[in-house]
Amino acid sequence: MALRRHTAEDSTAQGLNRCRGVFLDRDGTIIEEKGYLNDPEAIELIPGVAQAIRLFNYLGLKVLVVSNQSGVARGYFTDATVEEVNGKLEALLAHEGARLDGIYYCPHHPADNCVCRKPEPGMLLQGADELNIDLPHSYLVGDKGADIGAAHRVGGKGILVLTGYGTEELGGCQGDPPDFVARDLLEAAYWVLIQEGAERRHEMAIKKELLEILACPKCKGDIILAKKGDGLICKTCKVIYPIKDDIPVMLIDEALPYKEKD
Ligand SMILES: [Mg+2]
Ligand SMILES: [Zn+2]
Ligand SMILES: [Zn+2]
CATH class of the missing domain: 3.40.50.1000 (HAD superfamily/HAD-like)
Incomplete structure (x- = not known):
């Protein structure tokens, strides 16, 4: 063999x-x-x-x-x-x-x-x-x-x-x-x-464990959940990755600019 x-x-x-x-x-x-x-x-x-x-x-x-x-x-x-x-x-x-x-x-x-x-x-x-x-x-x-x-x-x-x-x-x-x-x-x-x-949507809800694993695809740094729960924010890259139908879309081309409000 x-x-x-x-x-x-x-x-x-x-x-x-x-x-x-x-x-x-x-x-x-x-x-x-x-x-x-x-x-x-x-x-x-x-x-x-x-x-x-x-x-x-x-x-x-x-x-x-x-x-x-x-x-x-x-x-x-x-x-x-x-x-x-x-x-x-x-x-x-x-x-x-x-x-x-x-x-x-x-x-x-x-x-x-x-x-x-x-x-x-x-x-x-x-x-x-x-x-x-x-x-x-x-x-x-x-x-x-x-x-x-x-x-x-x-x-x-x-x-x-x-x-x-x-x-x-x-x-x-x-x-x-x-x-x-x-x-x-x-x-x-x-x-x-x-x-x-897309196939296992019911299991995909953004749980704490998943959030801990996800990192920004650009800088590999931490991300945080947006207050409205509709996206994941990387403060370093100043972008927000959308969450569509409960699924985080962490692709660089899908990222939207994010402005921090203070
Ligand atoms: Mg190779
Ligand atoms: Zn071989
Ligand atoms: Zn980043």
């Missing part, structure tokens, strides 16, 4: 109740793209990723990392190195209260024609099988066209982030366009929140 797996804790599947999942690319999506990263100490979280993953956790979505690591096949580093980097990543996120349900990677070379290197969906299929995930109602967030391709092969939604290689890749995925283009993982998480909110 070529796929490697590492999971946080026992994520027992709950009977027939399939859960939705968010698959996350690693390099350029969760952590800064460094080109064949082989040093756990060099990991740099992209701003806002812990808040994004905490939101996925809050929404009850399983969070699985799916990463192409051809550096193993190329002889740049070993499986042990990948496991070490992944373990460190998991610890850094856990330190910020963000939980991963599984980490998968493909160690093969593109020329190996394996079933797991994205855009092939092998890692998604394995994760879905092991964690009882409903793939057509799941999401994949990544910075490459291959990420979007993998999402679409299993009938899920693909979100391209503009971190990592995202800006360069944007033009290249015209043939198979992403369902949404987000500036980064945090904004991607807010798009997921809107999709999930």
Whole structure:
């Protein structure tokens, strides 16, 4: 078996109740793209990723990392190195209260024609099988066209982030366009929140717990609920994000200017 797996804790599947999942690319999506990263100490979280993953956790979505690591096949580093980097990543996120349900990677070379290197969906299929995930109602967030391709092969939604290689890749995925283009993982998480909110409105009311997780998608700072309850305010950016049908719309392009009245 070529796929490697590492999971946080026992994520027992709950009977027939399939859960939705968010698959996350690693390099350029969760952590800064460094080109064949082989040093756990060099990991740099992209701003806002812990808040994004905490939101996925809050929404009850399983969070699985799916990463192409051809550096193993190329002889740049070993499986042990990948496991070490992944373990460190998991610890850094856990330190910020963000939980991963599984980490998968493909160690093969593109020329190996394996079933797991994205855009092939092998890692998604394995994760879905092991964690009882409903793939057509799941999401994949990544910075490459291959990420979007993998999402679409299993009938899920693909979100391209503009971190990592995202800006360069944007033009290249015209043939198979992403369902949404987000500036980064945090904004991607807010798009997921809107999709999930549309289907599960009754669960979405702005609760205190949700307010504590939400951060401004621009500056990643704290937001406060507007007195009328119709928006979320970032005082630093001087903007208000609307709340529509009880769903916070925390997208940068939807923000309205906010003037503080004194
Ligand atoms: Mg990437
Ligand atoms: Zn593979
Ligand atoms: Zn802000």
